[in-house]
Amino acid sequence: MAPLPAMPVLVPTAGGAAQAGPGPVRFRIMRAGSAIGVHEVALEASSGGRVAHTSVEIAVRIAGIVVYRYRHRFAETWSGEGRLLSVRSHLDRNGTVRTLEGRAEAGGFVVNGSEGAGRLPAEAAPLTWWDPAIFRRPLLFDPRTGRALHLRVERRDLPGGAFVVAVAGDSDGTATYDAAGRWIAHALTGDDGSTVTYEQIG
Numbered sequence: 001m002a003p004l005p006a007m008p009v010l011v012p013t014a015g016g017a018a019q020a021g022p023g024p025v026r027f028r029i030m031r032a033g034s035a036i037g038v039h040e041v042a043l044e045a046s047s048g049g050r051v052a053h054t055s056v057e058i059a060v061r062i063a064g065i066v067v068y069r070y071r072h073r074f075a076e077t078w079s080g081e082g083r084l085l086s087v088r089s090h091l092d093r094n095g096t097v098r099t100l101e102g103r104a105e106a107g108g109f110v111v112n113g114s115e116g117a118g119r120l121p122a123e124a125a126p127l128t129w130w131d132p133a134i135f136r137r138p139l140l141f142d143p144r145t146g147r148a149l150h151l152r153v154e155r156r157d158l159p160g161g162a163f164v165v166a167v168a169g170d171s172d173g174t175a176t177y178d179a180a181g182r183w184i185a186h187a188l189t190g191d192d193g194s195t196v197t198y199e200q201i202g
Contacts, residue, residue: 022130022131022132022133022181022182022183023043023182024040024041024042024043025039025040025041025130025182025183025184025200026038026039026040026041026200026201027039027040027186027198027199027200027201028198028199028200028201029056029058029196029197029198030196030197030198030199031060031190031194031195031196031197032194036058036059036060036196037056037057037058037059037070038055038056038057038201039054039055039056039186039198040054040055040056041053041054041055041128041130041183042055046077047079048079048080049077049078049079049080049085050077050078051075051076051077051078052075052076052078052128052130052131053073053074053075054072054073054074054075054076054128054130054143055072055073055074056070056071056072057070057071058070058071068094068191069092069093069094069095070091070092070093070094071091071092071093072089072090072091072092072144073089073090073091074087074088074089074090074126074128074143074144075087075088075089076126076128076143082133083104083122084104084109084124084125084126085103085104086101086102086103086104087100087101087102087103087111087126087143087146088100088101088102089101089113089143089144091144097114098113098114098115098144098145099113099114100112100113100114100115100143100144100145100146101113102120102146104122107122108120108121108122109121109122109124111141111146112146113145113146114145115145115146115147116146118146118147118148120139120141120146120148121138121139123137123138123139124137124138124139124140124141124148125137125139125140125141126140126141126142126143127140127141127142127143127149127151127167127171128143129173129175129183129186130183131181131183132163132165132175132177132181132183133181135153135155135165142170142171149169149170149171150169150170151167151168151169151170151171152167152168152169153165153166153167154166158176160179161178161179162176162177162178162179162184163176163177164176164177165177172188172189173186173187173188173189174186174187174188184200185197185198185199185200186198
């Protein structure tokens with residue numbers, strides 16, 4: 001398997017806010033003023049670590065007819081020491097299914113899926129947004145394909161300890177976190193070039 005290229009991630013750590021306490025989240029996905037789906041992250045304990053289950057459901061309708069459907073299920077297992085142990089992804093975009101599996105091995109993290117196989121650094125993490133600590137990692141990868149992402153990452157502190165992380169490059173998005181490191185808002189560019197925003201539910 002050919003190695004995948006590395007990516008520099010530059011995030012200021014002033015204020016210690018990166019020592020986050022993320023938790024489960026649930027968002028309503030909005031496009032052009034209309035709700036088009038839901039993005040949820042649920043956490044569970046596992047052998048001294050934890051598993052994060054991400055679920056994204058999108059259905060875009062025109063005149064009541066679904067013209068675009070997107071379903072993504074992603075599970076990432078972390079050790080208690082903060083090492084990524086495994087990932088599993090199942091993506092259905094308009095009926096086209098892509099899968100991905102990854103696991104930690106000696107000296108790296110191996111990924112294998114519909115778009116090929118590769119070996120990532122052991123410190124790599126998926127760009128799943130729910131835990132801002134990932135932005136301290138030397139490399140982030142696409143949770144749908146396992147491909148290394150070339151990104152520019154910037155952080156901006158907000159009053160009261162909240163902060164914003166903006167990502168540009170192979171993936172574009174802006175996430176807002178509260179002072180405890182919980183993901184509370186999000187904006188990104190959709191597949192059709194439109195702006196998609198997240199509204200917290202509950």
